[in-house]
Amino acid sequence: MDKKAYISVVIPVFNEEANLDRLLSRLYPVLQSLGKSFEIIFTDDGSRDRSLQILREKTLAMPEIRIIEFNGNFGQHMAILAAFEQCSGEIVITMDADLQNPPEEIPNLVDGIERGYDVVGTVRRDRRDTLFRRLASRLVNATVSRMTGMRMKDYGCMLRAYHRNVIENINRCRESTTFIPALAQTFASNPVEIEVAHEGRTEGQSKYSLYKLVRLNFDLVTGFSVVPLQLFALFGIVTAFMSLIFALFLLIRRFIVGAEVEGVFTLFAIMFFFIGVVIFGIGFVGEYVGRIYQEVRRRPRYVVRRLHNFDHD
């Protein structure tokens, strides 16, 4: 049986039992209406609920479904990378399982690739997330754009389409911490961004705790830019220069007015500020060092327990 598909839809799944039925009942007709061959690759990222069983049952009625079963929870981005390695489509689409990305937008993405763009990025119109998430996202988008020079409006939206060429390049990367939209952007020669609708999560909760979100954004910043390191170097130079001027001023003042005694606590406040900055800087360097350590160990990035419904099973 030739299972080469024209469109591959890639969906990471982590404890999404309540969403899968509804997801497939909307996604499947959309893909069928395109009249092209397709496959839907789910990566079960170590779900502890019935997600995997539900998906396996679905393959009976929907033979286009393939499942990569992970050995544990390796995170959304690793789940997508594993599916990239298995997918065969000319056009590869990533999306979330929680229906925050409406499947009805897929024809527009396919159209973008067919018109010759190699990455079709998306910007969420009326984003339905908490105020905190939206504000934090805006901050991340602005800083990352500036630091990496990548000019993407919305890094977080996963409903995206990639041409096969971009996927092949991504598959050549071996990094174990990454951020897929940014990684794809580095290989894109002709990207475009379109607006897509966004919906609230209907069932279940976001799989990202605040801690996981912070880690992910550190991956984004440290994985694609060394500007933070350069900023600290710059800050160090400016501070050293200013304190030199200040020391000269105190020296001259000592001859004219005499030694200064007051303001001890002001000095403490200023000191603490700088100590804080220094610790922050060390932490930031640590972020890079930790990631370098992780990369040099060359452990497997994820472990696949089993492939379901692929050619070879």
Ligand code: UDP
């Ligand atoms: N996800 C995953 N592994 C994880 C966390 C999330 O595969 O460790 C999947 C999740 O099932 C969903 C997608 O990644 O399909 C996005 O997750 P979520 O909706 O929780 O993120 P948010 O929309 O809050 O950014």
Ligand code: MG
């Ligand atoms: Mg979501």
